[in-house]
Amino acid sequence: MKLNDVRKKIDNVDSELLTLLSERMLLSIRAGRLKKKIEDRKREEEIVDNLKERKDNLISYPFLETIYNDILQESKRLQSKNFRLAGFQGERGAFGEVACRLFDKSLVPVPCLEFSDVFDGITKGELDYGVVPIENSSEGAITAVSHLVTEKGLYIVGEVVLPVHHALLSLPDVSREEIRVVYSHPQALAQCRDFIAKNRLEPRPFYDTAGAAAMIAREKPIWAAAVASRDCSNLYGLKVISENIEDSKANVTRFLVLSRERIRVEGNKCTVMFSTRDKAGALSSVLGLFKEAGINLTMIESIPSRDSTGKAKFLIDFNGNYGDKKTQTALDKITAVTTGLKILGCYKRWSQ
Numbered sequence: 090m091k092l093n094d095v096r097k098k099i100d101n102v103d104s105e106l107l108t109l110l111s112e113r114m115l116l117s118i119r120a121g122r123l124k125k126k127i128e129d130r131k132r133e134e135e136i137v138d139n140l141k142e143r144k145d146n147l148i149s150y151p152f153l154e155t156i157y158n159d160i161l162q163e164s165k166r167l168q169s170k171n172f173r174l175a176g177f178q179g180e181r182g183a184f185g186e187v188a189c190r191l192f193d194k195s196l197v198p199v200p201c202l203e204f205s206d207v208f209d210g211i212t213k214g215e216l217d218y219g220v221v222p223i224e225n226s227s228e229g230a231i232t233a234v235s236h237l238v239t240e241k242g243l244y245i246v247g248e249v250v251l252p253v254h255h256a257l258l259s260l261p262d263v264s265r266e267e268i269r270v271v272y273s274h275p276q277a278l279a280q281c282r283d284f285i286a287k288n289r290l291e292p293r294p295f296y297d298t299a300g301a302a303a304m305i306a307r308e309k310p311i312w313a314a315a316v317a318s319r320d321c322s323n324l325y326g327l328k329v330i331s332e333n334i335e336d337s338k339a340n341v342t343r344f345l346v347l348s349r350e351r352i353r354v355e356g357n358k359c360t361v362m363f364s365t366r367d368k369a370g371a372l373s374s375v376l377g378l379f380k381e382a383g384i385n386l387t388m389i390e391s392i393p394s395r396d397s398t399g400k401a402k403f404l405i406d407f408n409g410n411y412g413d414k415k416t417q418t419a420l421d422k423i424t425a426v427t428t429g430l431k432i433l434g435c436y437k438r439w440s441q
Contacts, residue, residue, distance in 0.1 A: 121168030175218040176207040179297035182321040188344040245434030247346030272301040273316035363427040382419035
């Protein structure tokens with residue numbers, strides 16, 4: 090091997106080490122929320138003692154002990170900060186993480202495997218917030234999230250509107266001609282349908298855009314690439330083959346910020362959920378009440394029932410706020426002609 094080749098491998102290992110160290114610190118923060126006190130000498134001694142079992146001719150125990158003592162001290166320092174945690178679906182570098190930081194830079198984004206993990210984490214108190222995509226300008230509503238919004242009893246406390254630009258990412262030494270397969274979240278693959286077809290690539294669904302990039306970096310298939318954000322190229326040491334490959338250059342995803350508690354803010358947008366009565370024109374009469382009050386609707390979505398009632402639920406977004414008398418009067422009237430009406434939140438919009 091040439092010196093440059095060895096150095097490239099060292100750079101790749103360093104990148105993986107930093108990713109794993111960041112993951113460990115995040116787990117430490119989450120562990121700190123589950124402990125009664127930060128200091129746990131027994132656990133620290135157990136971690137350091139376990140290093141003695143790791144026999145290695147190159148790495149000495151004193152060296153490892155020094156490193157781990159520093160790691161443990163930094164972990165305790167972070168635990169003492171009492172960070173607020175915000176869950177998002179996917180891996181580091183996912184658009185959900187970008188939306189988290191846009192909403193509040195002080196939050197610590199927490200990767201979650203599934204959308205349901207985000208909702209469960211908030212419900213159990215393991216997360217303070219969740220940031221989930223509800224709608225994409227190209228592909229429409231994200232039904233799995235809509236179901237969870239109507240079922241889990243959480244409140245909407247913010248909205249983030251994020252321009253979504255996709256890139257084709259590969260291993261550094263792979264040429265465009267070698268790529269035959271592309272991995273990404275089904276929504277991202279759909280948003281890049283024309284590019285994928287034009288370049289005769291085989292789309293393969295993956296649970297997350299950033300997760301696909303991480304998989305390419307980890308498993309190193311020379312025949313495959315990922316569709317993900319450009320930021321993932323830096324996070325996972327990948328090469329940008331093509332940028333802005335989404336079919337629509339006005340590709341935007343709307344994210345909801347969720348919480349266990351309703352937070353009253355001077356926002357200008359509200360979301361309500363309800364079911365209509367089983368009679369002709371029931372939904373039309375509800376919409377008529379909004380029109381009568383002069384309230385502008387920005388989204389109407391029908392959510393098929395997954396319970397024994399068989400009744401569809403409706404999600405409606407409209408311009409208004411808690412202190413608006415016009416809004417309160419309209420909702421009082423709508424309550425009388427619907428079942429199970431719930432104000433999921435009135436909130437502000439953040440955008441990039």
